[in-house]
Amino acid sequence: xxxxxxxxxxxxxxxxxxxxxxxxxxxxxxxxxxxxxxxxxxxxxxxxxxxxxxxxxxxxxxxxxxxxxxxxxxxxxxxxxxxxxxxxxxxxxxxxxxxxxxxxxxxxxxxxxxxxxxxxxxxxxxxxxxxxxxxxxxxxxxxxxxxxxxxxxxxxxxxxxxxxxxxxxxxxxxxxxxxxxxxxxxxxxxxxxxxxxxxxxxxxxxxxxxxxxxxxxxxxxxxxxxxxxxxxxxxxxxxxxxxxxxxxxxxxxxxxxxxxxxxxxxxxxxxxxxxxxxxxxxxxxxxxxxxxxxxxxxxxxxxxxxxxxxxxxxxxxxxxxxxxx
Amino acid sequence: xxxxxxxxxxxxxxxxxxxxxxxxxxxxxxxxxxxxxxxxxxxxxxxxxxxxxxxxxxxxxxxxxxxxxxxxxxxxxxxxxxxxxxxxxxxxxxxxxxxxxxxxxxxxxxxxxxxxxxxxxxxxxxxxxxxxxxxxxxxxxxxxxxxxxxxxxxxxxxxxxxxxxxxxxxxxxxxxxxxxxxxxxxxxxxxxxxxxxxxxxxxxxxxxxxxxxxxxxxxxxxxxxxxxxxxxxxxxxxxxxxxxxxxxxxxxxxxxxxxxxxxxxxxxxxxxxxxxxxxxxxxxxxxxxxxxxxxxxxxxxxxxxxxxxxxxxxxxxxxxxxxxxxxxxxxxxxxxxxxxxxxxxxxxxxxxxxxxxxxxxxxxxxxx
Numbered sequence: 001x002x003x004x005x006x007x008x009x010x011x012x013x014x015x016x017x018x019x020x021x022x023x024x025x026x027x028x029x030x031x032x033x034x035x036x037x038x039x040x041x042x043x044x045x046x047x048x049x050x051x052x053x054x055x056x057x058x059x060x061x062x063x064x065x066x067x068x069x070x071x072x073x074x075x076x077x078x079x080x081x082x083x084x085x086x087x088x089x090x091x092x093x094x095x096x097x098x099x100x101x102x103x104x105x106x107x108x109x110x111x112x113x114x115x116x117x118x119x120x121x122x123x124x125x126x127x128x129x130x131x132x133x134x135x136x137x138x139x140x141x142x143x144x145x146x147x148x149x150x151x152x153x154x155x156x157x158x159x160x161x162x163x164x165x166x167x168x169x170x171x172x173x174x175x176x177x178x179x180x181x182x183x184x185x186x187x188x189x190x191x192x193x194x195x196x197x198x199x200x201x202x203x204x205x206x207x208x209x210x211x212x213x214x215x216x217x218x219x220x221x222x223x224x225x226x227x228x229x230x231x232x233x234x235x236x237x238x239x240x241x242x243x244x245x246x247x248x249x250x251x252x253x254x255x256x257x258x259x260x261x262x263x264x265x266x267x268x269x270x271x272x273x274x275x276x277x278x279x280x281x282x283x284x285x286x287x288x289x290x291x292x293x294x295x296x297x298x299x300x301x302x303x304x305x306x307x308x309x310x311x312x313x314x315x316x317x318x319x320x321x322x323x324x325x
Numbered sequence: 326x327x328x329x330x331x332x333x334x335x336x337x338x339x340x341x342x343x344x345x346x347x348x349x350x351x352x353x354x355x356x357x358x359x360x361x362x363x364x365x366x367x368x369x370x371x372x373x374x375x376x377x378x379x380x381x382x383x384x385x386x387x388x389x390x391x392x393x394x395x396x397x398x399x400x401x402x403x404x405x406x407x408x409x410x411x412x413x414x415x416x417x418x419x420x421x422x423x424x425x426x427x428x429x430x431x432x433x434x435x436x437x438x439x440x441x442x443x444x445x446x447x448x449x450x451x452x453x454x455x456x457x458x459x460x461x462x463x464x465x466x467x468x469x470x471x472x473x474x475x476x477x478x479x480x481x482x483x484x485x486x487x488x489x490x491x492x493x494x495x496x497x498x499x500x501x502x503x504x505x506x507x508x509x510x511x512x513x514x515x516x517x518x519x520x521x522x523x524x525x526x527x528x529x530x531x532x533x534x535x536x537x538x539x540x541x542x543x544x545x546x547x548x549x550x551x552x553x554x555x556x557x558x559x560x561x562x563x564x565x566x567x568x569x570x571x572x573x574x575x576x577x578x579x580x581x582x583x584x585x586x587x588x589x590x591x592x593x594x595x596x597x598x599x600x601x602x603x604x605x606x607x608x609x610x611x612x613x614x615x616x617x618x619x620x621x622x623x624x625x626x627x628x629x630x631x632x633x634x635x636x637x638x639x640x641x642x643x644x645x646x647x648x649x650x651x652x653x654x655x656x657x658x659x660x661x662x663x664x665x666x667x668x669x670x671x672x673x674x675x676x677x678x679x680x681x682x683x684x685x686x687x688x689x690x691x692x693x
Contacts (some may be wrong), residue, residue, distance in 0.1 A: 151624070153628045155648070156672055159669040247364075263541045286637075
């Protein structure tokens, strides 16, 4: 198992290295373009050249890449790269990227954490009751419900919820919720409800379907039939025998869901003006704030790759049948 | 079962003319034909060509609906999709207003808005007769301004929402199918190569696919579109980058399974070239699961294109697409909900159609 983890870690590092190289190639090989982005469209050619000289952009590209990565000293002789947590300065905000990347990530962490906290129990419950008796009315109902929720894209669901809970109720209605979540007047729980609800509703369906498929498969297995035939109460069969085996597959799906959540988070954060990581990436991409784009993309990919690794390791750990292969 | 019920299960004559032996073939045909028709009308083919395409489409739609009749989910899904497809294809033939024409009709709504704002500050305010008459007039279905009636109302610039919705359906469907088709061609090509040739080709293709799959999809879309600029072709490129690796993995898995069949060995013994075997022996036999996957992916691509439109990174304005319709009208949507609810509902119904269709087809193919 250790060999497996080691190999996965190695490939993860390799993937991150390649992606960082691709990002660097896209955004920073054309150095005049970089200077233009930093100094603005009205800067003159000489200004740009002076800036390039001053910031060490006239070194060879390969050297610049490794300095940017932080494995060799940069033109000032210091190790200041991504590995040291130095992503450069934001062009739009004029502050170091790392200074506002981490709080933003923490905000998104709150959103994602709450989403998982609500989504997992609901999805597992739906999936288990649907898969328990395949083909029953309960099963059909739960399946149709999950198809319905996955068919409404995040921003459409956000629109529906915003109209129902934020735009149409009269100002003093008890169920009225704020339509933006930018925390202008400090942190407020009620501003989190709509974004979390949108993410929960959208992501729930997929996990529920996977749980249902896994549960239905387990319910058809011989050991469940044996348990039922030897007279074990149905309740005990479900809790003791079926659930344990049926929840292995959804575990990996839930962890991999992080990758999807990162996509959904961008849309939801833009819709509700939530000051999180997704909004940061979107704003940076629209403004062409290259250092922020690089930092955000690397973080997003790191999270995605890490979740892949965790799901693989978790699956091997939970499922003894594939542990030593 | 009585004789009468048996008779009603007989296909209508016009449908029997073209009944396919296989459900999936009928689906593939109608999707392909629709794509051609939609693209033809999107590219501005002459009116009679579009009319013929529409007629053929209705014909195939009936046929397709008949061929999936054993699964009620598939019928509902297909009906939803066909509803939008028919509207989209018939768009040039329908008596619709110009979807991009800005009209002064919004003035009427802004008067309503004014009165409503006043009322929130002074709820006891006495309204004049003209004002209360204005408040009672519909602002949504059947909104009228200066003698012109707008069936689904108008948006923030006074443009006709019904017309924008239908033309938007065309735009969304055309680009979604073009993008999905491109992603499929690329993904299938690499998948069949990776699966059949194996060795280092497989290693390289799988590794590159792994790298692309480790991007969260939306991040990939945003980076590609902001670097290349927002246009239809770039949306296709972005969708291809995001979906082709997944398609490649599915095809590779299918090919690894099919490779061991006797007819492949026979083709190899005949001395057929690797490309012939890949394109004419392997791919056609892998089509079953791929059609189900294509339905799902059409749904995903539609979501992606609409979401990009919502983020302002999709197909360029002023021609309508559902995502940007919603995004543009958001500020006014807080008061006039129909401006944002209509495109959101239309989009959701189309995607629901694709998803139900995929579910139903899977059900049917499991039964076979």
